[in-house]
Amino acid sequence: MKKPAAPPTSVDGEPILFPRGVHDIRPRAQQFLEDESLQSAVREATTLKDQARRDVLKEAFGDDVDQIRSIAGEIKRHTIDHLDHYIETWIERAEAAGTRVHLASDHQEANRIVVEIAREKNVKLCVKSKSMVTEETHLLPQLEAAGIETVETDLGEFIIQIDDDAPSHIVMPMIHKDRKSVARAFVRELGAEYTEEPEQLTRIAREHLREKYRRADLGISGGNFLVAESGSLVLCTNEGNGRFCTSAPPTHIAVVGIEKLVPAFKDLWFLLHLLARSATGQPLTCYTQVLTGPRRQDDLDGPEEMHVVLVDAGRTRILADPQFRESLGCIRCGACLNACPVYRKATGHAYGSVYSGPIGAVITPLLQGLDRNPTLPEASSLCGACYEACPVNIDLPRMLVALRRKTRKRRGTTGERMALWGMRIAFSSDRYYRFAASIHRYLLRCFSGGSDRLRAAPGPLSGWTRDRDLILPASRSFRKRWRDRGGAIR
Numbered sequence: 001m002k003k004p005a006a007p008p009t010s011v012d013g014e015p016i017l018f019p020r021g022v023h024d025i026r027p028r029a030q031q032f033l034e035d036e037s038l039q040s041a042v043r044e045a046t047t048l049k050d051q052a053r054r055d056v057l058k059e060a061f062g063d064d065v066d067q068i069r070s071i072a073g074e075i076k077r078h079t080i081d082h083l084d085h086y087i088e089t090w091i092e093r094a095e096a097a098g099t100r101v102h103l104a105s106d107h108q109e110a111n112r113i114v115v116e117i118a119r120e121k122n123v124k125l126c127v128k129s130k131s132m133v134t135e136e137t138h139l140l141p142q143l144e145a146a147g148i149e150t151v152e153t154d155l156g157e158f159i160i161q162i163d164d165d166a167p168s169h170i171v172m173p174m175i176h177k178d179r180k181s182v183a184r185a186f187v188r189e190l191g192a193e194y195t196e197e198p199e200q201l202t203r204i205a206r207e208h209l210r211e212k213y214r215r216a217d218l219g220i221s222g223g224n225f226l227v228a229e230s231g232s233l234v235l236c237t238n239e240g241n242g243r244f245c246t247s248a249p250p251t252h253i254a255v256v257g258i259e260k261l262v263p264a265f266k267d268l269w270f271l272l273h274l275l276a277r278s279a280t281g282q283p284l285t286c287y288t289q290v291l292t293g294p295r296r297q298d299d300l301d302g303p304e305e306m307h308v309v310l311v312d313a314g315r316t317r318i319l320a321d322p323q324f325r326e327s328l329g330c331i332r333c334g335a336c337l338n339a340c341p342v343y344r345k346a347t348g349h350a351y352g353s354v355y356s357g358p359i360g361a362v363i364t365p366l367l368q369g370l371d372r373n374p375t376l377p378e379a380s381s382l383c384g385a386c387y388e389a390c391p392v393n394i395d396l397p398r399m400l401v402a403l404r405r406k407t408r409k410r411r412g413t414t415g416e417r418m419a420l421w422g423m424r425i426a427f428s429s430d431r432y433y434r435f436a437a438s439i440h441r442y443l444l445r446c447f448s449g450g451s452d453r454l455r456a457a458p459g460p461l462s463g464w465t466r467d468r469d470l471i472l473p474a475s476r477s478f479r480k481r482w483r484d485r486g487g488a489i490r
Contacts, residue, residue, distance in 0.1 A: 022371070022374065023353075024375050032347045039344070041175070046337065049280065049281060049338045053338065057274075060283070069392065069393045070393055072391055073329065073394070075263075079267075086262075086263060090231055090261060092231070093228070093229070094232075094292075094308060097231050097232075098293035099233075099294070100307045103310050103312075105313070106314075110313070111138070114139060114142075114143070115146050118143065118146065118148050123148050124148065125149045125151070126148050126219070126220055127212050127216040127220075127241075127245045127248075129221040129222065129246070130241075131220070132170060132332055134222065136313065136355075139220070151212045151216075153209050155205055156173040158205055159182055160174055163181070167348070168349050169334060170332050170337060170355065176347060179196040179201065186201065186204050209241070213248045216245075216248060217250065218249050219249040219251070220245065221242060221245055222256060223255075223260055228261055229263065230265070233256070234288065234290055235289040236272070236287070236288050236289075237285060239287075242289060246302075247302050247303070250303055250304045250305070251304065252306045253307045256311065257310075258311065258312055258315050275391070278334075278391040279334055279335065293306055294306040314366065317366075324399055327359070329394055336358040336390055336396060337357030337358070337359070339385040339389035340357050340385060341381060350379075358396045359386075361379050361380060362403065370406055370407060374407050377400045377407060380400050382397050422436075437477065440473070441472070444472050444473070445475070453469040453472060454469065454470040454472060455469050
């Protein structure tokens with residue numbers, strides 16, 4: 001199999017998937033805005049999933065959907081507020097069940113732990129289930145550099161890997177690809193006959209991967225939830241590959257963010273009812289595994305050793321900030337991406353990060369630093385669709401506004417500060433507002449040349465008129481027309 005291209009490294013040696021340094025979403029978004037076929041595919045897929053989410057939640061919960069979301073949000077907020085307690089409880093009970101627990105403070109340490117375990121076991125072939133955290137840490141290049149063949153087994157991630165590509169959606173990683181590109185990749189990398197039939201493409205991948213499962217020395221997975229009361233790891237998948245990765249190889253390593261904790265199975269049950277419905281419009285994922293330690297004497301299958309790497313990598317820094325700790329409650333369903341009009345237009349790769357869409361615009365600056373991602377919080381219309389779609393009631397618009405405020409304080413130009421100061425003065429009283437509105441109308445009409453619309457605005461307004469005309473306000477305000485008609489003005 002073709003090795004994935006090694007990602008570039010930042011100055012401090014940390015591997016990053018997208019361009020290093022300060023990331024600006026605007027030029028990347030402009031690049032994808034020009035690809036109409038890509039936008040059409042993303043729009044269709046996300047619209048269908050968003051409608052499916054609405055339908056299945058309505059069918060299951062009727063008019064109680066908002067109340068259910070509120071309860072789920074409280075479960076996650078309670079867990080995050082008491083995360084230290086639940087981590088200690090989970091570690092104690094996981095180790096009692098035979099799981100070997102490792103703590104990783106950052107990406108490099110997480111990767112080092114996995115590679116060391118693999119080397120200790122003399123691993124030659126690793127099969128890997130879908131995991132956002134290992135995408136975040138860029139584990140695959142580290143395993144390949146250690147001489148360990150590593151195969152992504154989720155169908156979408158498998159196609160992404162053999163095509164040297166990157167996922168563009170949390171749940172649907174190859175949403176930006178069509179059947180033709182998949183067929184070409186299978187012909188090029190697997191020597192298969194060309195076909196565009198989904199069933200035949202799936203069969204080709206299955207036949208290739210089954211042999212990998214049989215020979216694998218190591219299975220790697222992520223984790224959707226960690227249940228504190230039992231020390232269990234919960235995996236939710238639709239393809240069955242997760243079960244192969246965690247039961248066939250003699251060693252299983254799960255790489256999981258510390259925010260995945262839930263207190264008990266009653267809380268897990270509640271969140272499982274929302275996860276699949278919000279992600280794919282299903283009542284439940286096809287495979288929901290609860291793994292508590294390695295194989296026991298009477299078990300028919302399962303790993304001889306089970307390791308869990310708990311990853312911090314900036315999460316405790318978010319936890320320490322009351323303004324943003326709510327973002328750690330995300331269950332990675334992707335519902336906010338499917339509902340977001342900006343994501344549908346810009347598409348996932350524009351965000352320059354493993355996490356895209358509204359949740360990516362919040363957690364990427366929090367995890368990597370706002371100075372490296374100053375424009376991501378601007379990638380939102382603040383319409384509130386993400387908040388309405390979130391199954392755990394995370395107020396993403398509030399946090400996007402808070403991040404924008406931080407960006408302005410750090411990087412805002414003198415011109416921006418003066419403009420915002422002027423707007424604050426203008427909106428502070430009726431008299432100032434009317435005066436500002438009259439000046440605004442006069443200046444715009446000077447630039448329009450007598451037309452009722454502005455097709456090429458000057459300065460910062462040019463970003464608006466690049467894609468649409470700017471309709472000018474009427475020469476006489478509504479207030480003036482109302483007064484001329486004899487209406488009373490308070």
